[in-house]
Amino acid sequence: TDLDTFITGLPKAELHLHIEGSLEPELMFALAKRNAVTIPYASVEDVRAAYAFGNLQDFLDIYYAGADVLRTARDFHDLAAAYFDRAAADGVVHAEIMFDPQTHAARGVAFATVIEGLLSGMAAAEAKHGITSSLIMSFLRHLSEDDAFATLAEAEPWLERIAAVGLDSSEVGHPPEKFARVFAAAAAKGLKLVAHAGEEGPPAYVWEALDLLYVDRIDHGNRALEDDALVARLAADGMTLTVCPLSNLKLCVVPEIAAHPIDRMLALGLKATVNSDDPAYFGGYVGDNYRAIAGGRGLDRAALATLARNSFTGSFLPAEAVAAHL
Ligand code: HPA
Ligand code: ZN
Secondary structure, three states: OOHHHHHHHOOEEEEEEEHHHHOOHHHHHHHHHHHOOOOOOOOHHHHHHHOOOOOHHHHHHHHHHHHHHOOOHHHHHHHHHHHHHHHHHOOEEEEEEEEOHHHHHOOOOOHHHHHHHHHHHHHHHHHHHOOEEEEEEEEEOOOOHHHHHHHHHHOHHHHHHEEEEEEEOOOOOOOHHHHHHHHHHHHHOOOEEEEEEOOOOOHHHHHHHHHOOOOOEEEEOHHHHHOHHHHHHHHHHOOEEEEOHHHHHHOOOOOOHHHOOHHHHHHOOOEEEEOOEOHHHHOOOHHHHHHHHHHHHOOOHHHHHHHHHHHHHOOOOOHHHHHHHO
């Protein structure tokens, strides 16, 4: 079989996916029409042309604006269903998807609307494709600790349906330390913990995610490679990194895919995984990300299989389910 077929056929989990970042321009237009929402684009081509980013903030401004078309539970259902169709076609058998309730609350869209729509899309995808999934509720780190606590309180009726909390949005200037108390409160409720760290922020933010937030996974983690002691710590802990190669390229975390550190991470003993982050904005789903690093870094099938295996061992699936996927 050729490498494309091998990659598609490799069973994999996706651990770093913002569901709002899977909003394709075509669906954005359809939802704008359905909800009579005005968007600042004349055409789908116009939207795609706007997706040229110099850094994380450039992207976030456009990503939050795009999310404005999401209004009803049906919208969130359709968004999730479209993602799972793409993921299933790529050989994803399990996905742990992030959602940003604060992005929607700020526009008057209720927590219940968002989560019930997503849960309905997840159930439909399991019935249609056999793909399992869980939810990671991410706090926007540019907002306050109080706002994060209020979001955690709003989630109370759905805690059984939420696997973990996360931390995303503008990294620099909003260190993990700002959310130490809310992460402790989430852990006390039985939730797992993940945080974006070391995407644009320094290695110190990765240390804080470990030592102040007690995270179960690091999202991105690229800049950890600047600190040998941190690399040793991550390796000793067996900490999973949810790496996103095409995101790193589009947000200028790496200058080109040929310079991506994914194989260096593996060589250093780090449990790296491959994920799509915001596939509609960064030019590809999980299969495209595997193909990009396979081509750009010349990864062989054994390395690709290791990355896929890491996605299960790093998941929040119960041990028996992990074993069944290996
Ligand atoms: N980084 C930070 N926040 C985000 C991202 C990301 O890559 N995607 C969506 N929100
Ligand atoms: Zn992300």
